[in-house]
Structure formats: structure tokens, C-alpha cells
Amino acid sequence: MSGNKSSANTQAGLKSAYSESIHFVGRLWTGLAVLLLLAVPLAFCVYYQVLPDGGAILAGLLRVAVIYIPIGAIEAITFGPMLGGGASYLAFITGNLTNLKIPCAISALEQAKVESGSEEADILSTLSVAASALVTNLILILGVLMLIPLTPILQSPVLAPAFANVVPALFGALGYMFISRNWKLAILPLAFVLILFIVLPVGLANTISGGLIPVTVLITIAGARFLYKKKLV
Amino acid sequence: MDFSTIANSGFMYILGALVALFITLLSVAFLTKAWRAGINKGIDRAVMMKVIRSSAVFTIVPSIAILLGLITMAGGLGVPLPWMRLSVIGSVQYELIAADSAARAAGLPELLLRNMTPEVFASIVIVMTVCILAGPLFNIFFLKGYLGKVKNMQQKDNTWGKLVVASLFMGMICTFLGNPIITIRQEPRAGWIAMLVMVVAAAVYAVCDYLVQNKKQKWLDGFMLPISMIAGMVTAGFIG
DSSP: OHHHHHHHHHHHHHHHHHHHHHHHHHHHHHHHHHHHHHHHHHHHHHHTTOOOOHHHHHHHHHHHHHHHHHHHHHHHHHHHHHHOHHHHHHHHHHOOIIIIIHHHHHHHHHHHTOOTTSHHHHHHHHHHHHHHHHHHHHHHHHHHHTHHHHHHHHTSTTTHHHHTTHHHHHHHHHHHHHHTTOHHHHHHHHHHHHHHHHHSOHHHHHHHHTTOHHHHHHHHHHHHHHHHHTTOO | OOHHHHHTSHHHHHHHHHHHHHHHHHHHHHHHHHHHHHHHHTOOHHHHHHHHHHHHHHHHHHHHHHHHHHHHHHHHHOSHHHHHHHHTTOOHHHHHHHHHHHHHHTTOSSOOGGGOOHHHHHHHHHHHHHHTOHHHHHIIIIIHHHHHHHHHHHHHSHHHHHHHHHHHHHHHHHHHHHHHHHHHHHSHHHHHHHHHHHHHHHHHHHHHHHHHHHSOOGGGGGGHHHHHHHHHHHHHHHHO
């Protein structure tokens, strides 16, 4: 009995130690990444002796920041619990979240038969996103080195439609993966999105589609709560 | 001097290489840390290797699409800046919208290198950089506490906690499933192709899943997503 208790304590200690250290490391690397990002325009200005136009920066910020700063924060709130600690820090530094890192982590957890939210899931998500980031990095380096011979191939009329449809292909497969396992949860958000995209003026629908994920997530959670209370899921 | 020479200068490539080096070191650091934590936690090495291998394979096709985005952006910003931007934080959609908006705010009619001056270029890079920082800054200051609260909720009521996480995934996926509707309304042919691609990818995934679950074709397990995606994309290539 006492052995079991001691083992449980050790597990809890390990869990807490991993969680603490991944947040410390994550914050450190994220801080370094922010500094590196800010250093790029600074290095450009210093090297080429350029003084950027303050008015143009302000005007640009007003156009872009009002949309993307809230979206960035909402994305962190929405995607954090999906990815877990380590993978969140890594994915938010390396980017390409919805088109690559999150599907990659989802698929990895699905194959490993591990549920999101556990410490095991955090570890496997981190392995998945790290491997993904390394491969993208390598492909971009190779692509930049071979840009001249690769450009006509990648932009050829045969391949262009295929690459224009990476995201539909990705979400078609993921859609089956998730909806087949929990179709009741999908009814409300799918109906909401379809009705919204059919009813709204097309320009408005296009504009809001990029920032719609958090709203759809809230609606899905509300639907899930209803189904849970009615013991239907 | 033609601005294209500056945007594609050796100096800019050196900056790009430094960013790529940073991403490599960062990824290796997290990979090593997670691997060691997995060993300590008793996760089977074979499971961890499978996750790494399947994630690497899965990443190839979307990464080629990202490379295509880099080529698209190169006409307006040169090669090194899109290389840096697509290696760190951003995505093609964000970078193009941010760069285009910043360029127009600076008075350029369109985002093209021939219109660019060093001052405008610097302004665009600053706008693109500052506006993408919300997510990482949230993570630095709030992620730990936020995830702690989510975990507490899961521990209080495990079934409901799992449903909330499943709802997060489902909400994101359903939003993307609806996107072809907008494309159909704007460009019917492209929209119907996107819809068909989704259906083909879903159908191929269903077949792969059946083979893995019922026909013991376990080797397919790590390749179901890439195979389904490629099937969908090949369909688009044939009819596009």
C-alpha cells in the first residue's frame, strides 16, 4: 500500500516537474523568438541605413493589428488545450497552425490512441509538432536553395489545382476522422457554419471566415453541454 | 539600386539562415525534452518513434504547399523575407494579407518589388512582425495559468473535460468544412472542386480506416492522412 502511495507521489512529482520545466523552457524560447523576430527589421534598418516611415507603420498597424492581434490571442486560447503546453509554445513560434501543426498533432494522438489533455498527450503532441517543424524547415531550406528549377514545376498548370486544394483535402480527411467518431457533436457547428455561409452576403462571409473558429468552437461547446446534460453523449 | 537586389541580397539570406538555424535548434530542444519526458513517463519508444515518423511524413505535402506560398510572396517581398516569415509564426494567408495591407497603407498600389523602397519595405516588415506577436505573448504570460485551469476542469469532471477538448477540435474542423460554400458562391467551379476534394479525401480516409481496423493492415496506420490528402489533391489535378 505504502509502495503504491510512494509510486503515485513519484508520478505526481514527475508530472509537476515536467509541466514546470516545459513552461519555463517554452517561455524562454518564445521570448528568444520574439526578440529574433524584432531583430530582423532592426538589422535591415541598421545595415541599409533606413529610417522607416512612422506614419506608414501606424497606418499599417491600424489596418492589420485591429484584426490580427485579437485573432492571435483568441487562437492561443482556442488551440492551447488542443496542443498542450510544449506543443503550444513550439507551434506558436513555428506557425502554420491550422493548416499543419494542429492537424499533425491531432493525427499523431489519434494513431497513438491517446486522449488530448493528458500528460502523455502533451509529450506526444510536442514530439509531433517538433518533427513537423523540422521537416517544414528542411523543405523550405531545400526549396530556397533550388528555387529557380522548382518554381516552374510547382507552378505548372497540372500541379497548381492540386496545391490549391491542400486545405480542403486535409480537412476532408480530418472531418471523417472526427465526425465518424462523434457525429452528434458535429451537427450544431456544421449547421451553423453552412447556414451562415449560405445566408450572409458572400463578401462578408469571406471576411469573417478567417476569424470564425472561436465562435464555432463556442457553439460546439454549448451544443456539447446540452447533449451532456441530456445524457446523449 | 533596384530594390529587388536589396530584398534578395546576401545580407537578407544570412538573416534567413539565422532564423532557420534558430528554428532547427528550437525544434531539436523540444524534441529532446519531450523524448526524455516520454522515457521517464514510461511511454513506449516505438510509440514515440511512430509519432515522429508519421508526423514527418504527414508534413511533407503541406510543406510543399507552404513553399508554393513562399514563391507567391517572392514577387512582392523577395525570397529571404517570405522564407523567414513562413519559418516563424506566420502562415501564407496571414503574411500576404498583412504585407498587402501594410503596403497599401504606405501608399503602394500593389505589393510588387518594383514598387518598393527600403523605407516602405522596413515599414511592412515591422507591421507584419508586430501584428503576429499576440499569440506568443499570450503564451509567455498566460498559457501556464490557463492550461492549469483547463486541467482542473478536466479533473473535476473528466467526461465533460474530454467533451470540451473534443468540441475545440470539432469547431475548428467544421469551420473549414464550410469554407467551400463561400468559394462555390464566388467561383463555382473552384468551389465544387474543393468540395469534391474534401469528399474524396474523406472517402479514402474511411477506406484506409476500414482496412486498418477490420483487415489488420496496420502498416497503413501512419499514412492514412497523407494518402487521403494526396488522393484528394490528385483528383483536383485531374479535373482542375
